[in-house]
Amino acid sequence: MRAAALRIGTAIAVALWTPLLRAQDSAAGRDESAAPKSLRIAVAGASVSAGFIDPAPRADGERNSTVKLARALAPMWEGVAIEFRDQSDLLVFLDPSGSAKRQLARIADAPPSLVLGVDLPFWFGYGAVGGTKARLARQDELFALLETLFAKCDAPILLGDYPDMRGADPRMLPVSAVPSVEELATLNRRLREWAARHPQVILFALADFVAAARGQGVAMRLAGEDVTLGTELLLQGDRLHATRTGMAVLALRIAETLHAGLLESHPLRLAVPSFDALATHVGATGEIEDWLDAQAVPAGEGKKR
Secondary structure, eight states: OOOOOOOOOOOOGGGHHHHHOOOOHHHHHOOOOOOOOOOEEOOSHHHHHHHHHOOOOOTTTTOOOOOOOHHGGGGGGGSEEEEEEEEOOOTGGGGGHHHHHHHHHHHHHHHOOEETTTTTTTTGOOOOSSSSHHHHHHHHHHHHHHHHHHHOOOOOOOEEEEOOTSSTTTTTTGGGSSHHHHHHHHHHHHHHHHHOOOOEEHHHHHHHHHHHHTTTTTEEEETEEEEEEHHHHHHHSSSSSOOOHHHHHHHHHHHHHHHHHHHHHHHHHEEEEEEEEHHHHTTHHHHHHHHHHOOOOOSSOOOOO
């Protein structure tokens, strides 16, 4: 079974991973084509959006791979002339405020029709910042940066909420970097309250996606069959980052949220693609088939997928 994953470096792993991250960031490049397109979508965020590939093999020896969020979502706008401006940064964790400021400034310079910031808030809640007061102050920095963007760009923006990443590999996400249950609740409450004052904000339930992926799995309709995709298929062994299959599921949930949240008149509010189409597009069908085969049980006992 092939598995693909993302990984966010942290203070403990900076010395080991940062050179690799920088190399990947450079190799991945930016889709900054100057050719005029009818519609522009900007991406702001961290490693989920940027498509970081974990250089360490999984416990089962399989290699990791993934796709950028812009690629995963492309089937939603199939047949539409789109210019993706991907400003996402694998190294946000090193300087969340500085990175977000640069990303949002570049977005404001070429105002898009839609902004995708699925994991932009993450490091404005996570990180070893020294207590609840400092954690909330960092979130306030994000709010201020976004309000600066809103003054220059009135496009709708999709922002993910704060997932519960307790239990992730501490080598990559130290316990000190993870908000407490109470802090997470406060961060999400403040995000909802702030979003309610800004009608261009569409909140995405990233926390629900993570909880399902790390819990009982995610129910999907695949090739006409109802299946439940489990944690080992959706997340890397660090229980922190999505595989290619996980990215396909994430893209579907984002597409559903955009379809519900965008105005009917918005040119990017199109039909939600099927999971089959998304999985095929990101190259996840092989790993899904392998995993389903491995989960098959004897006839008469049903299928546990």
